[in-house]
Amino acid sequence: MDRRPRDARLRQVGTSRAGLPLRLLSVGHGSRQVLVVAGPHANEPVGGATVLRLAERVLADPRLCDGADVTWNLLLCLDPDGSRRNEGWLSGPYTLGHHFRHFFRPGFMEQPEWLPDGAEGATLPETRTLLALQDELRPFLQCSLHGVDVGGGFVELTRDLPGLAPRLAHIATRLDIPLELGPYDTLYWPTLGPAVYRIPPPRRGDLAAAITEAAVESTWFHPHPYGTVTAVVEAPMWGVTAVQDASVPADAEETLRGVSRTLRRDTALLEELLARIRPYLGTAGDVDRLLAPVDDYVLVCPGLADSWDPDTGPGTDVDGGARPLPPLTTARLTALRISARRIALRTAGLLHQLVTASGHDPSGATADLDRLVDAWCADYHDGHGARWIPVARQAEYQARVVLAAFDLARRPGPASGRGARQLGAPPVRTEVPFE
Template identity: 30%
Template sequence: MPFPSLAELDAGDVPADGFPTVEELHVDLMELCRAHPDRITASVIGHSRLGEPIDLFTVAGGARTVVVAGGVHPNEPIGFRTIQHLARLLISQPDAYGFDATWHLVACIDPDGTRLNEQWFPAPLRRDDYYRGFYRPAPDEQVEWSFPFSHRGFGFDAPIPETSALMELFDRVAPDVFVGLHNGEFGGVYFYTNERDGALAGELSTIPAQFGLPLDVGEPEMPDLDVLADAVFRAPLTREQIDRRIARGLDDGPQAGGAGTADYLERFGTTTMIAELPYWVHPDAADLTDAGVSYREVIAAKAAALDELHELMGGILHAVRGALTIDSPFRRASAAFAVGMGAVAAAERARIASAETDRPATVAEVFGNTEAVRTFRLRFAGILRRALDAEVHAGTAAPVVRTALAELTARWEEWLAADPHAGLAPVRLNALVGVQLAALFATVRHRVVRSVA
């Protein structure tokens, strides 16, 4: 099957910019069910921590099963548009796109977290709006990272209700393919899959260019990933990450939280795939030329900057300890990410002395590491701002909280003003949806071919 073309996506209901809210997504897909009751049905697989129903939309087909989940991280709404268009493709062209499979679409697995990001969903998408309204849960409150596991003395057994709902769905349908609709933020496109097949990895690597988007060949999200093709990595399992951290002398295991979907789905032999897509692109993400600086220097600068962020956030949280009265998700996330920044900095410092860092850095690596620092500052210090601001707006803020908010806001605004990419226009959504759909269909096709062979 060919890639979905830009023309096809433009002909569909894919706007150039902007994302649906939780309510808008629900209404749209329920209307689709009412219009095509013989093709798509709705059910509820569970409820969120705050009692929000978690919708499942099923397009019946053959014996194979595909599960697709949106909103796995609530600051990643590109998948909402992808699910809207995917449902329409499955209804209107089942022979072309259905692969003789039954499709289970979880439109938004974390409605509570998504609602805390909705202020930046309307078009046009601007970087300052995004960071001002950014929210990401603490790792143990993220659907992707709250699956149970136990390995080498480390473990987690407190899945949140949203994760439990997804686990129960997995147990019921034993998916052949699972795609969690994630997205990155800035730079280029990259992928994860648990399949080692070179043909699938090679195909995934070629998809972004079909839609005019660059690959991200700079710094990966974590060291020691298995590279399957350009910007395509094998999805690491939690036990493998623990083993690698211990091997590097970092005996604290994962930063926090539990295992991911790939870990849980291993029991079913499920093929998993994640396409990480940027809201904004930059050519440096794909530039492999020598940057004129050593990779060791780049990593050292990143570690120092993240240590500084760790100390800043930790110092503020210590100063207001006992004065905070609201157990908000912002407060819990701030505390987790303050510790997390210190853990990331320690992991980077552990790499500095290794022989692998004694080489020139590429432009893509400099870009990726520099932007990681900028992103973490604006994301996580921004969440702490929202935690302190919640106290002020509730009328419960002690003077120490007001002082901390004013000082943090001044520092945060300096970081935001220093963003050299503030005026970048976002990528057209039809291209982003096209990449996710093409990668999804390539993965399903690979699984079908493998099962037939």
């Protein structure tokens, strides 16, 4: 920005609940707008590195900016308050145990992308800031930058971008990033291509459905009337090869029963620990913020276990109709196993922080929590072969996917809205030698 003050401008567009500035970096002077949102989930930090990489890339290539009549608007972090709570693991060491013992993600009602009461009922200042930006910019493309703690990469779209799936596969292969062919997040969503999924229109449902399926109004869909296509770009921190295995195992139903049994057992252990810990926690604000996501996870676990278990019948949709699971490939079963373990690990990590913050442990819960966290992280390592992906490679993967989505969204077509480019404009080269 100091080198190119005319082409890169930084301005404060809002303030977080704790008084931290929400800053927007705008690059270029085009009449058409791209909005990229980093840090919507506090525990998914890669987007902060990605937006800086995108800014450098856009400044270096006129075809991405003024040559395409485009301004790039990069929101540097949507939830800086929550992100600060993850600083305990951000500087390393990058081990699963260190990560989950210092993990923080706010409760569902404090996550700024969600609109459970609609845009008019939004109360979080971070949410209102993002809504105002969307209404001001009316972007033809919005990218929300997310991270997967354990698993693989994938993309979720509010509208199809034909051609994205092969580009995604090429980028992932070049950078050795596994792609999720059946992520838990998209369990009941339409598939647009390998590792590319369509986000269904928002619908009203109960809180458990909103937490587990994003079945709620969101800032992903708020700019939809402007012709915006939103791409949610997920980049993994620890990669697991099996999430891209499309084979069908012979014992799929028995594996699924095992996943459900394990989730029920782990939930019972965590509920017992929570009951031991809760009387000693007090009512300080920090305790409330750590307890909110714990209560969310404990709320949804029994329903998840039942919906996955072949012996308890299929899940139901918000209208009460039967909703059977999609075909049980190795990739999908792996994703479900990882997700069940993720919920338990996150809960255990937050409980560990609650005990630590209280300053005393009369119930002796710390040792039990340490044992659970160590055992469950070992399962990720030994049972799934989870491997750390360097931050630079995570950010490069995410940046290339954003640029691929940009190249497709700016082309003329029903999904491009105000961003249709002129016929004959050359495609953007989205790959550079990896640094």
